[in-house]
Amino acid sequence: MRNRLTGQTVELLRAMIRNECVNEGTPESGEEYRNAQLLAGFLDDTDIEVQTFESAPGRMNLLARIPGRDPAAPSLCFNGHTDVVPVNPEGWTHDPFGAELIDGEVWGRGAVDMLNLTSSMAVVMRDIAESGFRPAGDLLFLAVADEESGSNYGARWMADNYPELITTDYVLTENGGLHGGSSSNPTVGIRVGEKxxxxxxxxxxxxxxxxxxxxxxxxxxxxxxxxxxxxxxxxxxxxxxxxxxxxxxxxxxxxxxxxxxxxxxxxxxxxxxxxxxxxxxxxxxxxxxxxxxxxxxxxxxxxxxxxxxxxxxxxxxxxxxxxxxxxxxxxxxxxxxxxxxxxxLMNDVASLSPIGTPLWDSAQRAVSAAFPDARLHAGVTVGFTDARVHRELGAVSYGAGLLSPNLSAADFGARFHGNDERIDVESIALTTQFYRDVVTDLLG
Ligand SMILES: [Zn+2]
The missing domain is CATH 3.30.70.360 (Alpha-Beta Plaits)
Known part of the structure; x- marks a missing residue:
């Protein structure tokens, strides 16, 4: 299963990178409708309910839902953004929008922020729908525009206009999954708050x-x-x-x-x-x-x-x-x-979700399945993500994924909005499996 899902995630990620949904901070940039339509097409021949919302010309958000079997059971939303920040091609070794697969790494703007995670989320939605697994609570996938310029046409717009559609008990979004700690006490990072x-x-x-x-x-x-x-x-x-x-x-x-x-x-x-x-x-x-x-x-x-x-x-x-x-x-x-x-120009206070929640425990078990000795380590990011919007709606929101132990925090950090952004296929495989495991554990 892992090979099939990994292959799907890699190909979806490459297609999203090639769409070049570059957010320059202007209302007319981004044009995320291209990635929204790509994702809608990817989910098309399943029985997942898919809706799209145009927040401004060319700016599009997608909401996919697999209804739960028990209205009282807790719900989970995967929130992935579909836009990327601009590049300076002179600093790159390979075409930043070529999405080349070289020596086991996918290259391109968005490979770590966060088209990789958005692709994993979409693949897990599709696989859950095809597997016949019916979650206890609702499972949502919200693929949003404009995270890179403050979410005004994306998660913030959805929260202002359709709060009832996107409010869930739990949310997973960017970013986490870096290995840390020591050999006797290994950890995997999870973002529980932000400035x-x-x-x-x-x-x-x-x-x-x-x-x-x-x-x-x-x-x-x-x-x-x-x-x-x-x-x-x-x-x-x-x-x-x-x-x-x-x-x-x-x-x-x-x-x-x-x-x-x-x-x-x-x-x-x-x-x-x-x-x-x-x-x-x-x-x-x-x-x-x-x-x-x-x-x-x-x-x-x-x-x-x-x-x-x-x-x-x-x-x-x-x-x-x-x-x-x-x-x-x-x-x-x-x-x-x-x-x-x-x-x-922007006014969002610092936000923090509690640890030790059912989502925390599910994430810990999903990490343990791949790395039996690693325990979750809570961190607070100095950047902002869409997690803050979901925390305002009352959700416990974590930035989470699972990366290869070979990927260092320094390398990962340098690729964020930096030159030569790329992600290894092993990390892609780990994150897709991690999300898959959290769904079946939390919504089982
Ligand atoms: Zn991001």
Whole structure:
């Protein structure tokens, strides 16, 4: 069975990569209808109920449902996104949309984020329907657009317009399944929570004038530079999430360093000493962060600019909502804050699902079937996924899959939105089987 399902997953993944549903962050990009229709075609000759929803021209979501035999039994939704982020082809060894299968790896944008998982989900739906297995509770597959730009045409749109159709007790989505721990205590990662997102657009105004007379001028770029500088220097206090101690226990650090990471009074001192990549990850896990990533002004060299717009990517820890974000900005910017217009672009608070649930136990048994010694290890991601939308609807949502032990966290992380994105066939096989096992265990 594994070979057949693996073959189907590989071919579906390759077809989805070739569809190039690249989300540029504009309403007209993505065109996920191509992947939605591909998935609808894949599920077509089964008795699965399939519906599609056009959230905007070219933006399409697919919902497939296998009804449960017991209306009171818990339900499970597989949530997979069908869009991918843009590429810079110059950095790639192979065509990013060629979906070539080379030395046991499928290459292309979306191979790890997350067309691989979406393909596994679709294959499991089809296999469940064909096997004659009738789940106790409803089994849903929600293939959504626009996850990469904040879900406005995808999961968020479905939650706003059809909450009754997509609300389930349990949800599986991206991403998890990396091996960690030690040889005596091996673990497999599962994402149970994520930081909040509070993107803000700041408008800084000045007074136009001739570029030949800058003395005492009111130059918006000069003011904006000060704003950007203060945001970069701003250092809010650390906040630890519920699984922080457990995450620290997995890190390759000395016991003394681990103790520092668990002490709000000394973590920032240690971060100052650690190398940039490691420090950046740990800092993001434990602080609300501010990154100015877009800076827009005029392009005329001889005119003193009267307006600069900057977009700040703010990621929040537990407890930081809109009011707290406003307070952070006021503290960071001091007297500069008064003249700045702040427009919210995104507003989702940090979210966390409990561990030790029936879904957790089913996932543990499915991992144990492939890796008998490995225990699940809960982690919180600093990025956002569609899990946050389902948590708002009340579902226990995990980012979960199962990867090959040969795939390191560093390699996996570098491929995420990076160059030479690819996934090995062994990981594809493991994830499809993992999802299959969770369905029969949880909904059996
Ligand atoms: Zn993703």
């Amino acid at each position: 909040g997102v509070a993107w803000r657009r700041l408008t800084i105004r000045g007074t136009p004038g001739h570029g030949s007379k800058p003395f005492k001028a009111d130059n918006a770029i000069v003011k904006a530079a000060a704003v950007v500088g203060r945001l970069a220097e701003y250092a809010p206090a650390p906040v630890f999430h519920d699984h922080w101690e457990s995450e620290v226990s997995e890190m390759r650090l000395t016991d003394e360093q681990k103790a520092q990471l668990l002490d709000p009074g000394s973590i920032d001192e240690l971060l100052a000493e650690l190398p940039a990549g490691q420090a950046g990850s740990i800092h993001a896990c434990t602080h609300t962060t501010f990154s100015t990533n877009v800076f827009t002004s005029q392009t005329k060299t001889n005119v003193i600019p009267d307006k600069v717009v900057i977009d700040v990517d703010i990621r929040t820890v537990r407890g930081d909502g809109s009011d707290e974000v406003r307070a952070h900005l006021e503290e960071a910017l001091g007297e500069l804050a008064a003249d700045i217009e702040v427009e919210p």
